[in-house]
Amino acid sequence: MVSIIVDPDLCTRCGICSKICPAMVIGLADENTLPAVWEDRAGMCITCGHCEAACPSGALRLNLHGGEREIRSPGTGVIPPGELGIYMKKRRSVRHYKKKPVSRDLVERVLDIARYAPSGGNAQPVQWLVVQDPEEVRKLAALTADWMKSLMGTGHPMEGYVSPFIAAWEKGSDQICRGAPHLVITHVPADNPGAMTDAIIALTYFDLAAPSFGIGTCWAGFLSIAASSYEPLVQALALPPGRKCAYGLMFGYPQYQFHNIPERNPVQVTWR
Numbered sequence: 001m002v003s004i005i006v007d008p009d010l011c012t013r014c015g016i017c018s019k020i021c022p023a024m025v026i027g028l029a030d031e032n033t034l035p036a037v038w039e040d041r042a043g044m045c046i047t048c049g050h051c052e053a054a055c056p057s058g059a060l061r062l063n064l065h066g067g068e069r070e071i072r073s074p075g076t077g078v079i080p081p082g083e084l085g086i087y088m089k090k091r092r093s094v095r096h097y098k099k100k101p102v103s104r105d106l107v108e109r110v111l112d113i114a115r116y117a118p119s120g121g122n123a124q125p126v127q128w129l130v131v132q133d134p135e136e137v138r139k140l141a142a143l144t145a146d147w148m149k150s151l152m153g154t155g156h157p158m159e160g161y162v163s164p165f166i167a168a169w170e171k172g173s174d175q176i177c178r179g180a181p182h183l184v185i186t187h188v189p190a191d192n193p194g195a196m197t198d199a200i201i202a203l204t205y206f207d208l209a210a211p212s213f214g215i216g217t218c219w220a221g222f223l224s225i226a227a228s229s230y231e232p233l234v235q236a237l238a239l240p241p242g243r244k245c246a247y248g249l250m251f252g253y254p255q256y257q258f259h260n261i262p263e264r265n266p267v268q269v270t271w272r
């Protein structure tokens with residue numbers, strides 16, 4: 001049963017924890033009582049931790065795993081919009097990689113950020129498969145090439161698009177996984193269609209966080225589409241039972257750096 005721990009010496013009874021709770025499970029404090037989870041509503045807590053995150057005096061802790069919590073002073077992590085804009089606009093898909101492997105420690109640091117991606121109801125259904133071995137990445141790219149070949153003559157809408165990728169593969173050039181040394185794949189419960197969106201958001205967090213560690217990424221479109229239906233690839237991924245591939249990214253150290261920000265279409269927006 002979820003509960004909150006409140007330090008009576010620090011709690012100012014400001015009521016923010018109660019007001020901010022999206023599931024409305026925390027009773028307001030008064031002069032004689034501390035804020036507390038209503039017993040009959042405790043099951044509705046989504047463990048988002050907003051009560052803890054918004055407590056201005058650091059008095060409240062959501063009692064979940066008993067792990068360390070990070071206390072940050074106000075203003076920590078505030079990025080000037082100009083800097084954030086340049087950082088995000090500078091991110092480019094990386095299609096040429098160095099052979100140097102990315103250490104597991106570094107990948108874990110990116111994943112530690114990605115696990116903070118929002119998810120519906122804070123359900124956190126996304127899990128990760130990291131393919132560290134470049135040989136295994138090649139094997140998965142080969143299976144994706146086999147999937148492309150299987151589309152030929154079927155009238156599949158991607159048939160025309162994939163033929164140059166097959167031709168390149170046959171000539172020994174991997175335009176499918178772009179010769180990347182590693183892959184990261186998100187997977188979700190097969191019976192939860194909403195979780196696919198959570199996976200894309202989590203992968204976007206990975207995609208955006210990676211460059212600050214010097215890691216380049218590229219969305220693995222062909223492999224991800226093939227992994228939704230091509231049985232040999234599904235088997236090779238060997239995801240845990242009941243889970244399906246949501247989407248994947250190639251990653252590694254970029255061979256080339258991007259210095260300039262290219263143009264994009266003007267934003268199209270309707271204001272009402």
Ligand SMILES: Cc1cc2nc3c(=O)[nH]c(=O)nc-3n(C[C@H](O)[C@H](O)[C@H](O)COP(=O)(O)O)c2cc1C
Binds near residue numbers: 092219221
């Ligand atoms: C869902 C998705 C799938 C993609 N699949 C591939 C892919 O299979 N191979 C590839 O080289 N690039 C792939 N890309 C990268 C896009 O081509 C790229 O994002 C786009 O050209 C814009 O370039 P930028 O990411 O450098 O801004 C994919 C991107 C997205 C968002």
